[in-house]
Amino acid sequence: MTTATDGSEEAELRRHILDTARHLLVQEGYKALSMRTIADAIGYSATSIYLHFDGKDALLHALIHEGMMALRDRLRDAAAQHPESPVQRLHALCECFVEFGLENPEYYEIMFQLRPERMERYPPEKYRAARENLDFFARALDEGVDQGIFEVDDSRVSASAVWASLHGTVSLLLADRVDVHIDPDAFIETAIRQVLRGFQAPAASTS
Amino acid sequence: MTTATDGSEEAELRRHILDTARHLLVQEGYKALSMRTIADAIGYSATSIYLHFDGKDALLHALIHEGMMALRDRLRDAAAQHPESPVQRLHALCECFVEFGLENPEYYEIMFQLRPERMERYPPEKYRAARENLDFFARALDEGVDQGIFEVDDSRVSASAVWASLHGTVSLLLADRVDVHIDPDAFIETAIRQVLRGFQAPAASTS
Amino acid sequence: MTTATDGSEEAELRRHILDTARHLLVQEGYKALSMRTIADAIGYSATSIYLHFDGKDALLHALIHEGMMALRDRLRDAAAQHPESPVQRLHALCECFVEFGLENPEYYEIMFQLRPERMERYPPEKYRAARENLDFFARALDEGVDQGIFEVDDSRVSASAVWASLHGTVSLLLADRVDVHIDPDAFIETAIRQVLRGFQAPAASTS
Amino acid sequence: MTTATDGSEEAELRRHILDTARHLLVQEGYKALSMRTIADAIGYSATSIYLHFDGKDALLHALIHEGMMALRDRLRDAAAQHPESPVQRLHALCECFVEFGLENPEYYEIMFQLRPERMERYPPEKYRAARENLDFFARALDEGVDQGIFEVDDSRVSASAVWASLHGTVSLLLADRVDVHIDPDAFIETAIRQVLRGFQAPAASTS
DNA sequence: GATGAATGAGCGTTCATTCAT
DNA sequence: AATGAATGAACGCTCATTCAT
Numbered sequence A, B, C, D: 001m002t003t004a005t006d007g008s009e010e011a012e013l014r015r016h017i018l019d020t021a022r023h024l025l026v027q028e029g030y031k032a033l034s035m036r037t038i039a040d041a042i043g044y045s046a047t048s049i050y051l052h053f054d055g056k057d058a059l060l061h062a063l064i065h066e067g068m069m070a071l072r073d074r075l076r077d078a079a080a081q082h083p084e085s086p087v088q089r090l091h092a093l094c095e096c097f098v099e100f101g102l103e104n105p106e107y108y109e110i111m112f113q114l115r116p117e118r119m120e121r122y123p124p125e126k127y128r129a130a131r132e133n134l135d136f137f138a139r140a141l142d143e144g145v146d147q148g149i150f151e152v153d154d155s156r157v158s159a160s161a162v163w164a165s166l167h168g169t170v171s172l173l174l175a176d177r178v179d180v181h182i183d184p185d186a187f188i189e190t191a192i193r194q195v196l197r198g199f200q201a202p203a204a205s206t207s
Numbered sequence E: 001g002a003t004g005a006a007t008g009a010g011c012g013t014t015c016a017t018t019c020a021t
Numbered sequence F: 001a002a003t004g005a006a007t008g009a010a011c012g013c014t015c016a017t018t019c020a021t
Helices: A009-028 A036-041 A046-050 A057-082 A086-103 A105-113 A122-147 A153-176 A184-197 B009-028 B035-042 B048-051 B056-078 B086-103 B107-111 B124-146 B157-174 B183-197 C010-029 C035-042 C048-054 C058-080 C085-103 C104-115 C122-144 C156-172 C184-197 D009-028 D035-042 D046-054 D056-080 D086-102 D105-113 D124-146 D156-173 D184-199
Strands: none
Touching: A009 A036, A009 A046, A009 A057, A009 A105, A036 A046, A057 A086, A057 A105, A057 A122, A086 A105, A086 A122, A086 A153, A086 A184, A105 A153, A105 B157, A122 A153, A153 A184, A153 B157, A153 B183, A184 B157, A184 B183, B009 B035, B009 B048, B009 B056, B009 B107, B035 B048, B056 B086, B056 B107, B056 B124, B056 C184, B086 B107, B086 B124, B086 B183, B107 B157, B124 B157, B124 C010, B157 B183, B157 C156, C010 C035, C010 C048, C010 C058, C010 C104, C035 C048, C058 C085, C058 C104, C058 C122, C085 C104, C085 C122, C085 C156, C085 C184, C104 D156, C122 C156, C156 C184, C156 D156, C156 D184, C184 D156, C184 D184, D009 D035, D009 D046, D009 D105, D035 D046, D056 D086, D056 D105, D056 D124, D086 D105, D086 D124, D086 D156, D086 D184, D105 D156, D124 D156, D156 D184
């Protein structure tokens, strides 16, 4: 209940709303996330939410932003643990991303799966956090290239491709779309391994 | 059991409904796909749909199933064009999947992105089509391994990983989550290339 | 209850809705006229109203249109009773208008007092009925001019001025804005008399 | 009783509220006049307004009262400029009234068009101002009768009729209910001219 | 004197679904 | 086989008002 570390009374309910919304989102699905359900869940009237957020969009934006920041913090930590080896760092970043997605499915859906039509007015400046997250991957690739370990055309494009692979991995797992006969951990490990191998500069030249 | 092949009049309207629903879905989007919309479009009353489908969910399931079959057909064609070279075949399969996703975004959404809670009663037997689709990739990998071109532990797990990469690629593109500065085609090409390179046996040369 | 003379079942509820809406309008005021209140009053669900009207605006438009037609019919009758004398006809038209307004305050408010901002999409073709109503007055004036009884510059402008006087008279009475010490009938009679005297060609020229 | 003339701080904010409310009313329209809007505009909390007014109704009553006083002042000025000629004075009064209405449309709405049920508790003593406004017209008529220029039965009834004509004129113009083909100025001029001609004693010459 | 927090009632509208016919 | 009539539940949101502080 008292998850908020910020002691100000005003911010407390705001936190409560955000936390509840996030939980409802993953437990009941996006369609079930209405101002009323949130209000009911926190035991306040629907009107009260409007004291803290301009509307449903603003609430979702706040959620997305929180998620982006949380992810950024974790990626930064992961990157910091392998300052020397781009390979190890990239590996850690991949694992970190997947872990984050699986541990925070509630964030994940609105962060990466919500169709833009439903969220048209997301303030572009907040996308900066998203871009920053991509940069962790791009930098690792760049350094790998510098050290002759990776072979990459455009590091930002390749970083996006890495991101796509990881996103697909998380996405399928969350949506329960992976064949039941496949062990999730093996699936994740394989996905990450292949991502890494996709960049390795071949020892032997191919042409 | 006799889902669609018998020529009875009953099946005819069922087809009509499905075709119309698919059209609406693709052209107007998932949100616009309501029973009333479909009914209006086919010129029948909304009630009539219930004579042929248990409800909206069942209709969606049927649509998903159709989509899976359509995708399967396309993948089969793509695979058939490269019976000898597993590498080229895998490449074609990847391109085929991405194309399918981008050409049928709304279709794609209900096939792979709809949260499971919205389709609780999706009959598991229908997942067979989905599994079959995965098999195209797995077989290509298996043959590549046989020919010493690919290096893979478990072909079904790896096929799932390939699928995850492709799904992530399509997903991010459809959700407009790829950085605007990145060219979509370069992004797709890079993603597919990395997938392929992820399997290459170190010593193998492709030409 | 069974005010409708049209026997079709479908039209019956439509009539019921219109009648109820009209009554609620005058008894509870425009602000109190919501889809829900109407629905409650007729004992149906709010949704049912949408089976007969596209929305609240369409409902109001129908009400306005009905009122315009009813007024037109009455004006036509009044005019027909004095085909020869423009003066008597004009007098009858004035009395008819005021009577209509006082007898149908429910129609009157939405017909003449609703601010356009609240009803932006009123189909212009329906204003034709309103214009036709004005024409009864304009024709009487024209004929009076022909017969040398009236002195008028532009008959349509003058007809509008007549209409304004009558509208003001009805309006103040309905809004209870006439001094309590003033007898309503005397007020009406005086208003109409002055309107008529305003057109009389002076027996002696004034310049 | 001590409504607005004492200089206490309490009265100052009351003034501020009224002025702001009037501004908002005139500029944004009646619908946009909410307690929150007013509060935001004055930089106080919405709650504060309740320290100075019993509620929104009371605030509206005060606004109406102010409007009546403002109109009275303008009518008084107009009357004062023609102390000798009742005809010219009546003419000036008419023009003044119409001008006031057209210049302050939203003001006009709450003063003369708000349905009584919305202002049940409007204190009757405040209607005095409204009655005073009528007296300007009645006095002009009385003097005209004394001078043999006007022919009038009951000057207060006739004044009410004049008022009705003017009110109708303003009303139709504000509600945009005058045929688009009719020039507003010609319409106003004609309306006023007819009002005046309605009183002229048959033999009287005006120049 | 002033406020922030909170609320209940209400708005127009959409939707999937049911049922008697 | 097909339908028109009807509905309950829900949606995001706004408003005037209250009350403890």
